[in-house]
Amino acid sequence: MLKKILSPKTCAACRLCCGFDRTDLWELPVLPAETVAEIHRLGKQPALVPAGTEQTFAAPHLEGEALFVCPMLCETGCTMGADKPFDCRIWPFRMMRDPEGALRITVASYCPGMQKYTDAQLRDFLADGLAAQILAYAEAHPAHVKAWASEYRVIW
Numbered sequence: 001m002l003k004k005i006l007s008p009k010t011c012a013a014c015r016l017c018c019g020f021d022r023t024d025l026w027e028l029p030v031l032p033a034e035t036v037a038e039i040h041r042l043g044k045q046p047a048l049v050p051a052g053t054e055q056t057f058a059a060p061h062l063e064g065e066a067l068f069v070c071p072m073l074c075e076t077g078c079t080m081g082a083d084k085p086f087d088c089r090i091w092p093f094r095m096m097r098d099p100e101g102a103l104r105i106t107v108a109s110y111c112p113g114m115q116k117y118t119d120a121q122l123r124d125f126l127a128d129g130l131a132a133q134i135l136a137y138a139e140a141h142p143a144h145v146k147a148w149a150s151e152y153r154v155i156w
């Protein structure tokens with residue numbers, strides 16, 4: 001989905017994704033029923049917990065710098081390929097509610113792959129159909145809409 005602006009080479013050099021410390025467990029992908037079915041079809045039975053009306057991976061209690069690595073990660077990347085959760089397909093974009101309650105599309109400021117783009121450049125990228133797709137998904141799947149987080153830039 002983001003191949004035009006985020007190259008596999010950039011991510012391979014960064015590898016920040018798919019591991020979650022105690023401060024960013026809220027970033028775990030929300031899993032709609034069809035994604036859970038795909039996880040089971042792949043032969044995995046990770047522990048899940050509710051996330052709004054949907055589910056997410058159950059992480060253990062973490063101390064210090066310890067990381068919870070997503071159970072769908074393998075040495076070569078995500079085992080789910082094109083069927084990975086929508087949250088992961090659009091990452092580092094996020095669906096968020098701003099402090100006034102408006103639905104926004106934001107981008108993770110700390111993603112090295114996004115730092116070279118201005119807000120206007122990212123807006124142009126989103127305008128080519130992806131913003132509409134993300135906003136429609138957010139309306140249909142409110143459990144994926146995150147609370148406001150200041151380390152994200154508002155793009156849309």
Ligand code: SF4
Binds near residue numbers: 010014015017114
């Ligand atoms: S943080 Fe950004 S650059 Fe790093 S692996 Fe994730 S998407 Fe790629």
Ligand code: SF4
Binds near residue numbers: 029071080
């Ligand atoms: S589902 Fe795949 S892309 Fe998403 S966090 Fe897990 S390993 Fe990473």
